Structure formats: structure tokens, C-alpha cells
Amino acid sequence: MSLNNFINKKLFLLAPFLLLAACATEGEEASLSQDQDTASNVSTDMEEDDPSSDVSNDANEVSVSEEDVENESNSDSIDQQSASSEANTENDSSSNVVEAEPIRSVLGGTSRGITPTKIEIPAINVDAVVDGVGLEPDGAMSVPDDGDTVGWFNRGAKPGAQGNSVLAGHVDDLTGPAIFFDLKDLEAGDEIIITGENGDVLTFQVMGKESYPYDDAPIDLVFGGTSSRNLNLITCTGEFDRNVGTHRERLVVFTELVDDSSV
Known part of the structure; x- marks a missing residue:
């Protein structure tokens, strides 16, 4: 996937x-x-x-x-x-x-924030390791190799920094449901807890969620610059299209920093 x-x-x-x-x-x-x-x-x-x-x-x-x-x-x-x-x-x-780093003009963000190593989502019992991911040779975002790890797009903003920080995880894999299988069940007000490499802890709150066609998602809204300190979670959703080898939609959960004592 x-x-x-x-x-x-x-x-x-x-x-x-x-x-x-x-x-x-x-x-x-x-x-x-x-x-x-x-x-x-x-x-x-x-x-x-x-x-x-x-x-x-x-x-x-x-x-x-x-x-x-x-x-x-x-x-x-x-x-x-x-x-x-x-x-x-x-x-x-x-x-x-x-x-000059070319991706900055697309993604935005500042140098503040933390490097994430762990994500917890109590509402759906998620407790997972976070690894940094970058770009594939063709310019696409890399994803974790397994279904239990969450990937942080390390070419964009860090969690807690001004901008849109992006984390992605699989909805399923060859063995069954993966780490973000229940991401669709999150509701406004649910908490996302991010732990950094130095032990700093940030709390984000779900503001909303939306599904988009896999080939027509709002890139600027998800990855673009903003004065807010956002954390956006992405996974696949919808039916699996065997012709293209992926699910037909992408689910994006939009969250915003509510506890910034560590940054």
C-alpha cells in the first residue's frame, strides 16, 4: 500500500x-x-x-x-x-x-518544535513509534515499511512549530488492520499526544476530519504554511482500487496544538 x-x-x-x-x-x-x-x-x-x-x-x-x-x-x-x-x-x-531547501516554498513552517519519536491517541488505543520519512526518488512522500509504525514527514514542519506537521500511517497491510485503521473514528476534541526525542510532550486536539480522492487532495491545506501549530494525520480510506494499487481516498484528521509548554 x-x-x-x-x-x-x-x-x-x-x-x-x-x-x-x-x-x-x-x-x-x-x-x-x-x-x-x-x-x-x-x-x-x-x-x-x-x-x-x-x-x-x-x-x-x-x-x-x-x-x-x-x-x-x-x-x-x-x-x-x-x-x-x-x-x-x-x-x-x-x-x-x-x-536553498526547495521544499520550504511549498511546505512552510519554522525551525521550532520537536522531533517526534512516539504518538499516542487514547481514544483509539494507538501507542506507536514515529520515524522520520522523506522523499522517494520520484519526489513522492515516503511511508513506513511496516503497518505498526507512523511516519513523520521530516521535510516539513516539526510538531509544535508554526506550520502543518504531517504524520502518516497505514490503514491496513497484508496481515490485517494497521496502526491507523481506527483513525476514521476520531471526533472533535480527541487528543493526540506526541513525545519528542528529548522527552518533550505536546498535546494536540482534533479539530475535524475529511476524506479526499487520492489524486485530488488539497496539498496546500495539508502541507502548506500557516501561522497555526497544526498536526495533520493521514491514512488511506475508501475502497481498494486494484488498477492503481491503492485505496481510492485519503483521510486527513486535522489537529491543533493546545499545550505548548514544551516549545
């Missing part, structure tokens, strides 16, 4: 931007290399055509010609230094774009 299609199309929107930044960097390096080759060719031509080798020129003409060559050589050197400075400036700017 996979959640891969869930956020796949949204995360890929930034790929063209990164490719553009990379192409700009390579173009500047190629341009600089061509300028240096041109300057080298000019210098070689000047040495071969040095007026001092022509016996028919008088001393004054030789002196003037050598001065012109020196001036042109200095000019070429200045042009090369200017081109190098401009290229370095362009490359520094491009490097800043490439090194």
Missing part, C-alpha cells in the same frame, strides 16, 4: 526552477572560458605582429607600437578580471538558489 501519489505532483513544480539555476551557472562558466581563449589569441597575434621586428620602422614608430601593444594587453587583462568578477558574482548568486 502506498501514499506516493498523494503529494507527488506538488513537489515536482520546483524542478524546472532548480534546472534553470543550474543551467545559468554552467552558461556563465562557458562564457568565461570563451573570453579567456579570445584574450589568449589576441595576445599571440600581437606577439607575432610585433612592430619591433620590422626593420623598416624608425625608432619612434617602434616605441609607439610597443606602447600600444602594452596598453591593449593591459586592457585585455582588465577585461578578463572584470569578466571573472562578474562570473563569480553570478555563480555565488546561483549557488545560493541551488543550496
Whole structure:
């Protein structure tokens, strides 16, 4: 069972931007290399055509010609230094774009919050380990390997931080019901308790829940930036579609931080 299609199309929107930044960097390096080759060719031509080798020129003409060559050589050197400075400036700017974490512009969130290691949901008897999950090679959100573990999307906000923190778990697996099988039974006011790696404990309260088609879920609402400190729980629901290998819908339980003494 996979959640891969869930956020796949949204995360890929930034790929063209990164490719553009990379192409700009390579173009500047190629341009600089061509300028240096041109300057080298000019210098070689000047040495071969040095007026001092022509016996028919008088001393004054030789002196003037050598001065012109020196001036042109200095000019070429200045042009090369200017081109190098401009290229370095362009490359520094491009490097800043490439090194910036691209997913931030989609997901939002701050650096505050805790790294979750455990989730408890008393209303449905859930007590499970939480592991961080990232992105698959195709850009989709990874999911836990087994049905008893909950995955926290560690490329987004941490629980307790401003933004939408996202946890996902399987509704079932090959052995039967999985960790989030009863997630559909949660009601407004139920508590979600998150324990962090340093022992900090945060309490969230269910605000509502909604089911969406697996290929048409509101990515911005679930993963996007917000001034609230939200924790959204996701699992599969609806009938299993054998043609696509997943359930036809995604259940999202929306919760909000009510006890922030640890953050």
C-alpha cells in the first residue's frame, strides 16, 4: 500500500526552477572560458605582429607600437578580471538558489518544535513509534515499511512549530488492520499526544476530519504554511482500487496544538 501519489505532483513544480539555476551557472562558466581563449589569441597575434621586428620602422614608430601593444594587453587583462568578477558574482548568486531547501516554498513552517519519536491517541488505543520519512526518488512522500509504525514527514514542519506537521500511517497491510485503521473514528476534541526525542510532550486536539480522492487532495491545506501549530494525520480510506494499487481516498484528521509548554 502506498501514499506516493498523494503529494507527488506538488513537489515536482520546483524542478524546472532548480534546472534553470543550474543551467545559468554552467552558461556563465562557458562564457568565461570563451573570453579567456579570445584574450589568449589576441595576445599571440600581437606577439607575432610585433612592430619591433620590422626593420623598416624608425625608432619612434617602434616605441609607439610597443606602447600600444602594452596598453591593449593591459586592457585585455582588465577585461578578463572584470569578466571573472562578474562570473563569480553570478555563480555565488546561483549557488545560493541551488543550496536553498526547495521544499520550504511549498511546505512552510519554522525551525521550532520537536522531533517526534512516539504518538499516542487514547481514544483509539494507538501507542506507536514515529520515524522520520522523506522523499522517494520520484519526489513522492515516503511511508513506513511496516503497518505498526507512523511516519513523520521530516521535510516539513516539526510538531509544535508554526506550520502543518504531517504524520502518516497505514490503514491496513497484508496481515490485517494497521496502526491507523481506527483513525476514521476520531471526533472533535480527541487528543493526540506526541513525545519528542528529548522527552518533550505536546498535546494536540482534533479539530475535524475529511476524506479526499487520492489524486485530488488539497496539498496546500495539508502541507502548506500557516501561522497555526497544526498536526495533520493521514491514512488511506475508501475502497481498494486494484488498477492503481491503492485505496481510492485519503483521510486527513486535522489537529491543533493546545499545550505548548514544551516549545
